[in-house]
Amino acid sequence: MTGLLVVLALQSPVVDEGTLVVRDDTAEVAREAFRLVAGRVGTGIPGWTLTTTIRYDRVRPVVALAPILEVGRDSAPVGLQYDVSGREPVRILGQLGGGRFTVRVLSPGSERAREFPAARATVVLDDSVFALYTLVAWRAGPTPATLTAIVPRGLRRESLTVQDHGPEPTVLNRDPATLRHVTVTGGLNQLVHLWLGEGGRLMKVEIPSRRLTAERAGL
16 A cells, blocks of 8 residues: 555655755764655545655664655644564554544554544654654744644654744755744754745754754755
């Protein structure tokens, strides 16, 4: 099923696509290729589908994380298929229903599940996947707003605050740039800086507490 969803996503109208280069301090540790398309693939229902794959190939065995997240017209998550490969491969399935987002984590010989209340201001995040922050930025305005983040791999949720600070100077791929600045506070990361370009395109993610950056390549 995952392969079919990827094929359908490739045939859908593209909203944005690109590659993020992830660095720990100055050392490159991963690359994340993502594609955001209009519509919930396979259903024809309005919304969006975000397909992303990030490979951590500086470790052995190589770890690859590949979530496919569907969101509705209100940008709330409605479906998730997520494959994790490496030393401990798992498949994660998420589904909205009855006012709850149910997450199932399937691994060889075991299955875990948890239901999360699905308030309207809900997003799906992962500690090691950064394109997902695109959907967080959609909810940012000049006034701080509270979000609930579901973290499926950790079977946990976090309370976050997101705020849009407008255009501010930064550095992108070592060059000066002026980009829209969004902050996300709370949770394990404490503070995340999102930098957005024209049309709300995610250009850079900074997580100071982890000394991590993810910058869009090929500019």
